[in-house]
Amino acid sequence: MAERAALEELVKLQGERVRGLKQQKASSELIEEEVGKLLKLKAQLGPDESKQKFVLKTPKGTRDYSPRQMAVREKVFDVIIRCFKRHGAEVIDTPVFELKETLTGKYGEDSKLIYDLKDQGGELLSLRYDLTVPFARYLAMNKLTNIKRYHIAKDFDIAGNFDPMIPDAECLKIMCEILSSLQIGDFLVKVNDRRILDGMFAICGVSDSKFRTICSSVDKLDKVSWEEVKNEMVGEKGLAPEVADRIGDYVQQHGGVSLVEQLLQDPKLSQNKQALEGLGDLKLLFEYLTLFGIDDKISFDLSLARGLDYYTGVIYEAVLLQTPAQAGEEPLGVGSVAAGGRYDGLVGMFDPKGRKVPCVGLSIGVERIFSIVEQRLEALEEKVRTTETQVLVASAQKKLLEERLKLVSELWDAGIKAELLYKKNPKLLNQLQYCEEAGIPLVAIIGEQELKDGVIKLRSVTSREEVNVRREDLVEEIKRRTGQPLCIC
Amino acid sequence: MAERAALEELVKLQGERVRGLKQQKASSELIEEEVGKLLKLKAQLGPDESKQKFVLKTPKGTRDYSPRQMAVREKVFDVIIRCFKRHGAEVIDTPVFELKETLTGKYGEDSKLIYDLKDQGGELLSLRYDLTVPFARYLAMNKLTNIKRYHIAKDFDIAGNFDPMIPDAECLKIMCEILSSLQIGDFLVKVNDRRILDGMFAICGVSDSKFRTICSSVDKLDKVSWEEVKNEMVGEKGLAPEVADRIGDYVQQHGGVSLVEQLLQDPKLSQNKQALEGLGDLKLLFEYLTLFGIDDKISFDLSLARGLDYYTGVIYEAVLLQTPAQAGEEPLGVGSVAAGGRYDGLVGMFDPKGRKVPCVGLSIGVERIFSIVEQRLEALEEKVRTTETQVLVASAQKKLLEERLKLVSELWDAGIKAELLYKKNPKLLNQLQYCEEAGIPLVAIIGEQELKDGVIKLRSVTSREEVNVRREDLVEEIKRRTGQPLCIC
Numbered sequence: 001m002a003e004r005a006a007l008e009e010l011v012k013l014q015g016e017r018v019r020g021l022k023q024q025k026a027s028s029e030l031i032e033e034e035v036g037k038l039l040k041l042k043a044q045l046g047p048d049e050s051k052q053k054f055v056l057k058t059p060k061g062t063r064d065y066s067p068r069q070m071a072v073r074e075k076v077f078d079v080i081i082r083c084f085k086r087h088g089a090e091v092i093d094t095p096v097f098e099l100k101e102t103l104t105g106k107y108g109e110d111s112k113l114i115y116d117l118k119d120q121g122g123e124l125l126s127l128r129y130d131l132t133v134p135f136a137r138y139l140a141m142n143k144l145t146n147i148k149r150y151h152i153a154k155d156f157d158i159a160g161n162f163d164p165m166i167p168d169a170e171c172l173k174i175m176c177e178i179l180s181s182l183q184i185g186d187f188l189v190k191v192n193d194r195r196i197l198d199g200m201f202a203i204c205g206v207s208d209s210k211f212r213t214i215c216s217s218v219d220k221l222d223k224v225s226w227e228e229v230k231n232e233m234v235g236e237k238g239l240a241p242e243v244a245d246r247i248g249d250y251v252q253q254h255g256g257v258s259l260v261e262q263l264l265q266d267p268k269l270s271q272n273k274q275a276l277e278g279l280g281d282l283k284l285l286f287e288y289l290t291l292f293g294i295d296d297k298i299s300f301d302l303s304l305a306r307g308l309d310y311y312t313g314v315i316y317e318a319v320l321l322q323t324p325a326q327a328g329e330e331p332l333g334v335g336s337v338a339a340g341g342r343y344d345g346l347v348g349m350f351d352p353k354g355r356k357v358p359c360v361g362l363s364i365g366v367e368r369i370f371s372i373v374e375q376r377l378e379a380l381e382e383k384v385r386t387t388e389t390q391v392l393v394a395s396a397q398k399k400l401l402e403e404r405l406k407l408v409s410e411l412w413d414a415g416i417k418a419e420l421l422y423k424k425n426p427k428l429l430n431q432l433q434y435c436e437e438a439g440i441p442l443v444a445i446i447g448e449q450e451l452k453d454g455v456i457k458l459r460s461v462t463s464r465e466e467v468n469v470r471r472e473d474l475v476e477e478i479k480r481r482t483g484q485p486l487c488i489c
Numbered sequence: 490m491a492e493r494a495a496l497e498e499l500v501k502l503q504g505e506r507v508r509g510l511k512q513q514k515a516s517s518e519l520i521e522e523e524v525g526k527l528l529k530l531k532a533q534l535g536p537d538e539s540k541q542k543f544v545l546k547t548p549k550g551t552r553d554y555s556p557r558q559m560a561v562r563e564k565v566f567d568v569i570i571r572c573f574k575r576h577g578a579e580v581i582d583t584p585v586f587e588l589k590e591t592l593t594g595k596y597g598e599d600s601k602l603i604y605d606l607k608d609q610g611g612e613l614l615s616l617r618y619d620l621t622v623p624f625a626r627y628l629a630m631n632k633l634t635n636i637k638r639y640h641i642a643k644d645f646d647i648a649g650n651f652d653p654m655i656p657d658a659e660c661l662k663i664m665c666e667i668l669s670s671l672q673i674g675d676f677l678v679k680v681n682d683r684r685i686l687d688g689m690f691a692i693c694g695v696s697d698s699k700f701r702t703i704c705s706s707v708d709k710l711d712k713v714s715w716e717e718v719k720n721e722m723v724g725e726k727g728l729a730p731e732v733a734d735r736i737g738d739y740v741q742q743h744g745g746v747s748l749v750e751q752l753l754q755d756p757k758l759s760q761n762k763q764a765l766e767g768l769g770d771l772k773l774l775f776e777y778l779t780l781f782g783i784d785d786k787i788s789f790d791l792s793l794a795r796g797l798d799y800y801t802g803v804i805y806e807a808v809l810l811q812t813p814a815q816a817g818e819e820p821l822g823v824g825s826v827a828a829g830g831r832y833d834g835l836v837g838m839f840d841p842k843g844r845k846v847p848c849v850g851l852s853i854g855v856e857r858i859f860s861i862v863e864q865r866l867e868a869l870e871e872k873v874r875t876t877e878t879q880v881l882v883a884s885a886q887k888k889l890l891e892e893r894l895k896l897v898s899e900l901w902d903a904g905i906k907a908e909l910l911y912k913k914n915p916k917l918l919n920q921l922q923y924c925e926e927a928g929i930p931l932v933a934i935i936g937e938q939e940l941k942d943g944v945i946k947l948r949s950v951t952s953r954e955e956v957n958v959r960r961e962d963l964v965e966e967i968k969r970r971t972g973q974p975l976c977i978c
Contacts (some may be wrong), residue, residue: 059586060612064582064627065583088907091875092556163913405781
């Protein structure tokens with residue numbers, strides 16, 4: 001929706017500019033001339049020829065969504081939004097692009113992935129890369145210090161000065177609620193803290209300037225072996241082997257609150273102020289997670305190092321565990337289906353006075369989840385209804401189009417989901433077949449005799465039973481028999 | 490800030506020292522050293538300085554949506570989607586940008602309004618300008634000849650070979666249903682046909698090459714007088730005055746089916762094959778609109794000439810009529826809130842073999858409708874809830890954070906929309922005030938005594954009544970007292 005809003009507004013503006021131009025005589029002659037030429041050219045080459053040149057595809061990295069895929073999407077979004085609302089979130093939206101400078105210097109190495117628009121008149125614009133930076137820009141712009149919001153069924157954030165780790169714990173609770181209700185299999189949420197990472201690098205002897213790049217090496221540990229990561233650190237990034245080994249001793253550890261306790265006793269790490277803060281907060285976090293009944297889903301993992309520059313505290317990432325259900329199918333590979341963390345400095349980067357607004361949030365990997373759910377449904381060969389139509393208005397004989405139009409209109413006005421075939425005289429068989437294919441449960445059949453008797457023949461597509469219903473009772477009977485159809489699953 | 494000013498001063502001084510040293514050709518390592526100091530100072534000065542340069546704004550012509558505005562949007566989209574589903578539509582989605590060539594040559598003069606992206610690697614991309622051309626591209630790409638779909642709660646289209654005017658009539662019915670249920674005031678749907686326009690221009694003596702540009706002049710008749718339109722045609726677009734006058738005699742007429750009948754008798758117009766087809770279809774259309782009970786909302790208006798090149802048959806546009814409710818407020822101006830028409834050639838332009846798929850559709854002007862509904866709500870000073878929270882979990886005494894976390898978690902797991910304040914020991918008063926502000930109807934209050942007795946004190950925020958509820962009955966009681974909260978209105 002946000003895309004449309006932004007695009008339409010822009011198009012409107014640009015339209016005014018062009019209309020302005022048109023008022024000038026010169027340009028309007030020019031336009032007329034061009035249009036004339038265009039029409040001539042069109043006349044010259046036959047319509048088909050010009051078609052051949054078209055490449056029928058969507059842009060690289062984009063896709064269409066078929067009705068079946070949209071039904072899946074609708075179901076996933078429904079689960080996510082219901083959870084966000086259950087946790088009292090408001091919803092905001094921001095434009096699909098931002099001033100380029102708004103996005104600059106927030107994403108670290110990912111900055112390369114940002115799409116720029118052609119200059120359209122004075123402003124350098126880029127397509128938004130995530131929803132977090134636009135959210136921070138929104139808070140600073142509106143001088144908000146306090147909000148709990150979600151953003152297009154994907155991102156949830158809590159902004160404000162609160163007692164430590166309570167909002168952070170709720171974000172993890174939300175992640176677990178959503179991933180559980182989506183029933184996409186077992187999952188684990190890895191948790192770490194940017195301050196623990198930085199403290200660890202410091203005591204291992206990594207120079208400040210190398211923190212981020214070493215971070216991104218460590219982050220690969222979920223995909224490649226420690227040996228490969230070490231080679232990258234030493235070979236490519238010029239780290240001393242003994243430094244790398246010290247790092248290795250830490251980042252290969254993961255566990256529960258007991259690991260937090262153990263590291264709090266670690267002679268070197270506990271001497272580092274940052275690390276100590278991070279570990280203290282994690283200890284508190286685990287207490288709250290236990291009260292939320294999700295501590296068994298959480299793993300403190302020292303190798304988790306989210307790439308984005310703006311994180312300042314706790315970070316987390318949910319990964320799916322291979323389940324028997326999936327084992328048979330084409331492997332999905334492990335990978336993050338949700339992630340987030342604390343970013344206390346980002347809003348301050350936008351505020352003219354640098355006022356800070358502490359934030360913590362999460363983002364659901366909806367695209368990835370869509371394909372997982374799709375794959376699951378295909379594996380189960382589940383039939384997905386792509387419409388919610390309750391009844392088809394049909395006729396047994398010819399010359400009854402007017403009556404069908406009148407009845408279907410009555411049903412629409414009464415709030416019934418109804419269709420008819422767009423033919424003057426469709427065969428009854430075709431009308432019944434249409435119901436079978438579309439999964440429409442009921443057929444309201446009009447016939448000469450029924451019209452005389454003031455009744456409609458209501459047929460159940462599955463049982464094929466037919467009963468005459470008085471026209472004035474039809475709406476109630478259809479409601480009684482169907483009720484709100486479910487989305488899918 | 491004082492500290493900051495001092496730092497800035499230091500940076501300046503240090504900078505001068507460095508420049509001074511350089512002039513003295515001092516030893517390079519001395520300069521190095523001093524430069525090092527300068528950089529350290531700059532680092533201390535921190536990123537804030539650069540922030541001053543940020544312009545805190547959204548791109549030209551775009552806007553953010555606040556929670557209140559989103560609540561309005563949600564309500565509008567809900568009305569629209571319910572209607573689309575009532576008419577048995579599936580839903581699809583397509584990317585926000587398309588290959589540039591996909592959009593080229595479909596919009597006539599509007600083509601200038603299309604936004605191009607910077608080349609990101611081989612492909613020339615443009616932001617989509619409407620949803621109709623992407624839909625046609627989608628049909629051709631997937632070789633679909635038959636679909637009824639909607640597209641992000643805005644566009645509804647029926648594609649397929651059907652008997653004349655039945656789908657067209659349904660599109661107009663849908664427009665009327667949506668505009669009525671939105672309760673944004675009285676409206677009128679202007680209807681015309683591209684073939685009638687073209688036929689009329691032909692018999693009036695307009696050269697083919699001028700059809701489109703004259704079309705766009707005629708289209709202005711809803712905003713400016715006929716004299717001004719005539720001046721544009723004659724003065725700017727070089728039309729002979731007598732030709733313009735002939736056009737004027739037609740385009741200033743509007744009415745119901747009777748006007749269709751009358752023009753069917755028009756000696757000149759009835760001789761033009763195209764015009765005759767168009768008029769015949771309009772006559773049939775009006776029959777169906779009468780059966781749908783919306784003929785009183787429809788006006789055959791010969792001045793309606795939608796600009797887009799792809800329309801081939803019936804075209805329509807819904808306009809709001811100034812209502813007393815709005816009269817007081819800042820005038821919205823007349824303008825289209827929904828529009829559409831028949832485009833039988835567009836899909837063929839994408840099909841390699843030029844196979845045609847007849848289509849008819851409509852588009853709802855959601856942005857415009859949002860602002861109208863917003864304005865209406867402000868006028869009525871209606872309070873809009875931006876969350877759906879049913880209950881706040883509160884505590885009367887200190888040291889009950891753990892108990893609050895446990896209870897709120899229980900409620901979330903039971904599907905209750907619940908919140909708590911993110912403070913270790915919030916004052917009861919603050920917790921009650923929060924409910925007042927957020928419109929939360931219930932408060933579940935935990936106290937030492939209640940914990941002993943195994944009950945929760947449930948308080949109604951409006952009546953201030955409090956009753957003790959057994960903890961195991963709490964969920965049911967909250968459900969009973971609240972139920973699903975409504976969106977707005």
